């Protein structure tokens with residue numbers, strides 16, 4: 001049973017890694033209901049979560065979730081002690097706290113940009129979370145932590161991406177890095193420069209020595225210098241030989 005559960009979790013985690021760019025340390029946002037259930041079922045959250053996810057985790061909550069536990073009184077004192085140990089993430093309700101469920105929902109915004117896992121036993125909250133694509137959910141059932149399968153909203157989102165209707169952040173990044181690796185953006189510029197050089201360079205050469213071009217076609221940049229030197233030497237020879245009239249205008253043009 002535990003093996004099967006772990007296998008399923010692995011599959012689900014890689015789904016979120018691949019499609020929604022989840023990375024370690026996994027951010028897990030917890031509320032009082034989850035801590036209460038963990039306490040009842042004698043589950044050590046801090047020990048179990050990294051084991052279950054097979055990776056580093058960061059357990060966190062919000063001040064609203066803590067406040068709510070305080071107001072609910074003695075019955076939830078144990079849950080409050082557990083929740084207090086986790087990092088408190090900044091929520092937008094510092095001045096006027098809201099119910100934990102409302103707060104956690106607001107932490108996920110429209111598309112869970114901070115890649116939170118959410119651990120809660122609050123059913124209305126769970127329903128709200130399932131409407132947001134890319135939110136992995138934990139709940140406790142039969143004495144164990146369970147990572148829920150991807151919600152329909154997540155599956156729909158992934159399908160839309162695959163159909164080309166959306167580009168996921170992960171895809172955008174990989175496109176950018178691929179471009180960088182292959183230097184596509186830079187190559188365009190280089191090619192344009194090269195073309196310009198080719199256009200500007202051959203003109204003096206082709207005007208002067210067409211025979212040479214046929215013999216030595218490959219190195220484009222060294223051509224003018226070599227050609228010029230050879231011409232000069234030939235001009236000198238020609239001048240000494242007596243072919244002055246033809247060579248003279250070419251020498252002035254270089």
Ligand SMILES: [Zn+2]
Pocket residue numbers: 062063064065091092093094097098103104
């Ligand atoms: Zn809040």
